Amino acid sequence: MTLTGELFIASKRVKRDGGGFRAVQASTGQEIEPAFSVATTDDVETAVAAAEAAFPVYSQMPREKRAEFLEAIADEIDALGDALTERAHAESGLPAARLNGERGRTSGQMRLFARELRLGEYLRARIDHAIPDRQPAPKPDLRLRLVPLGPVTVFGASNFPLAFSVGGGDTASALAAGCPVVVKGHSAHPGTAELVAGAITRAAEKTGMPKGVFSLINGPGNSVGAALVTDPRIKAVGFTGSRGGGTQLMKLAANRPVPIPVYAEMSSVNPVFLLPAALEARAEALGAGFVASLTMGAGQFCTNPGLVLGIEGPALDRFVTAATDAMAGAPSQVMLTPGIHKAYTSGVARWASAPALSQVGQGQEAAGPTCGQAALFTMTGKDFLADPSHAEEVFGAASLLVRCADVNEMAAVIGLLEGQLTATLHLDDGDLDLARQLLPRLERLAGRILANGWPTGVEVTDAQVHGGPFPSTSDGRSTSVGALAIDRFLRPVAYQDLPAALLPVELRDGDAGIPRRVDGKPTL
Known part of the structure; x- marks a missing residue:
């Protein structure tokens, strides 16, 4: 063609x-x-x-x-x-x-x-x-559509x-x-x-x-x-x-x-929360699944998991080991444009030079001039609370793990995050009470909340939301x-006392063939 x-x-x-x-x-x-x-x-x-x-x-x-x-x-x-x-x-x-x-x-x-x-x-x-004949004043005829x-x-x-x-x-x-x-x-x-x-x-x-x-x-x-x-x-x-x-x-x-x-x-870093029971039960699988999501498409998804939060301990150590091992086998990938590649390498370099951050994982070396090399960094929750700017998006296959001292510190970190497209909970039955406490915070934080999955991949369905508080979206x-x-x-327009001949067909009396609310009652 x-x-x-x-x-x-x-x-x-x-x-x-x-x-x-x-x-x-x-x-x-x-x-x-x-x-x-x-x-x-x-x-x-x-x-x-x-x-x-x-x-x-x-x-x-x-x-x-x-x-x-x-x-x-x-x-x-x-x-x-x-x-x-x-x-x-x-x-x-x-x-x-x-x-x-x-x-x-x-x-x-x-x-x-x-x-x-x-x-x-x-x-x-x-x-x-x-x-x-309504008293004390008549009620007009009102009809609305977008x-x-x-x-x-x-x-x-x-x-x-x-x-x-x-x-x-x-x-x-x-x-x-x-x-x-x-x-x-x-x-x-x-x-x-x-x-x-x-x-x-x-x-x-x-x-x-x-x-x-x-x-x-x-x-x-x-x-x-x-x-x-x-x-x-x-x-x-x-x-x-x-x-x-x-x-x-x-x-x-x-x-x-x-x-x-x-x-x-x-802009969105799509935080992933590794809750304690889930992390204890399947840290290795979570580490591998995280890297697969992070490196998909060279990390160039709006819903890339660019921030992970877990509570310090042996289970989180196992997650880091599994993620590091998986990342070591991840090949570099061509990025969309030279400009995007340059911005990605600059962002990774910025993290690498930050005293509070430590690099724990790296993908295979770049195989070409515009290939991105995956990277994983960690920092403590205490350091994050002192400087939350480290959560700024690095567009590509790079992510930051925040090692929180306890549940209270994790909740404090949530309070400092900007608006997000997604927030993900990895949880087991033993995490339900904690998840119930976090859920109202996450509803204020993100447009889509996932459980036991990864945010990359946006289904086109009636119930989907791909949006969230600023700066993930402007509205x-x-x-x-x-x-x-x-x-x-679309915007709403109301029509008051219009003759039937002037009304849009969807607002005329009789069967319009669409769902409507008539005198306060849903009807087909």
């Missing part, structure tokens, strides 16, 4: 003159063809204007029509097959098996939201009939070139909500982005969508992204990336004359994965 390096603006391919920019092969650091166009200020204007023009049409389309569009996107992405995997592998260094799974997840998300549209539950439809915000900007993510990028969860949920999407492609994988953008464009044409429903614009640096976020016609932003990048977008959005929400997934009330992700791009 031939790549052209073109932009996609309102369903039209656009080629810009000039040198453009090229992707870099992750394993070698060498540039690969072709050159990709850099969007101009006029391109941003055209894309956003088209999205704004498409919004009144697309947002009012029947739910079934939008569902067919999402399913067509899924079919087109699936049809890309090995060509998509091969290009994504070259640009990201991720193995083919991982990328094939991510491709399935990407199309699966589109189908999930197509199902959500057909169910109609996401509309939160409510009807409160009038009571004209409506789409408007055009949305989505930023492609470096660590998930498919599932969190051009056709990823942010795009899927925004399109499902009824919002046209303008994607700012990530400069690390522009070829992958072009392939997926082509799939979305073909699906839009086949299902009769308005031309401005989707655009992809590219450009290294921050100017294109800033222009999108500050454009008054953009009504929300989806972002997965660094804490610095996310907070900068939040500032831009907050400083607009009319501020808008930025749903940014940013801990939201999730970027699962059916509830659609809520980010």
Whole structure:
């Protein structure tokens, strides 16, 4: 499948003159063809204007029509097959098996939201009939549903070139909500982005969508992204990336004359708590399982277990021995970009130079210029309480074990942690009372709480939450994965005493075919 390096603006391919920019092969650091166009200020204007023009049409389309569009996107992405995997592998260094799974997840998300549209539950439809003879004042007729915000900007993510990028969860949920999407492609994988953008464009044409429903614009640096976020016609932003990048977008959005929400997934070390009975019973298995989770995908997951807490003693020593042994056999792995590799090695060096930290585990030596070598450090709970900054994320296969003196010290450490995507408890029956004490603290700390598992791996289901208190995400009330992700791009509107002919079909009397609450009672 031939790549052209073109932009996609309102369903039209656009080629810009000039040198453009090229992707870099992750394993070698060498540039690969072709050159990709850099969007101009006029391109941003055209894309956003088209999205704004498409919004009144697309947002009012029947739910079934939008569902067919999402399913067509899924079919087109699936049809890309090995060509998509091969290009994504070259640009990201991720193995083919991982990328094939991510491709399935990407199309699966589109189908999930197509199902959500057909169910109609996401509309939160409510009807409160009038009571004209109520005393001392009549009660009006009130009806409520959620409506789409408007055009949305989505930023492609470096660590998930498919599932969190051009056709990823942010795009899927925004399109499902009824919002046209303008994607700012990530400069690390522009070829992958072009392939997926082509799939979305073909699906839009086949299902009769308005031309401005989707655009992809590219450009290294921050100017294109800033222009999108500050454009008054953009009504929300989806972002997965660094804490610095996310907070900068939040500032831009907050400083607009009319501020808008930025749903940014940013920084998380995903603490793992090794409770005493579980640690005593299976320290060796826990050590091996921890390293497998830590080193998966070179540690480049949002939910990587970057912090482990256990209570000092022989059982924790056994865990460290098992983890150290497992890590010694872990091969180095290609990291996503030279920049990410540089940041990882810098973070590991920072830990290595900290007097309070000791390195106890190391993976095999780097096999290439962009390969990351796994690392495990330890420190005491007392030292952590004196300086909790050591818990800052090192993005990659590096983790910090905090050896707590007792349960009280572990609880004190929890109190100093920032917001997280996940928190994991490894426990046995003998740990239930302690876990019960910790659970309210963990509910305040994280968006997802696991028992006897590892946080890497995020199922796309109705009950999933991939979000958490700041800085794991910019808005801990939201999730970027699962059916509830659609809520980010909707807002409530109430209709008071409107004639039946003007009401949305989902709010008219009679059988609407969706779940609703009528006069305070759930009904189908």
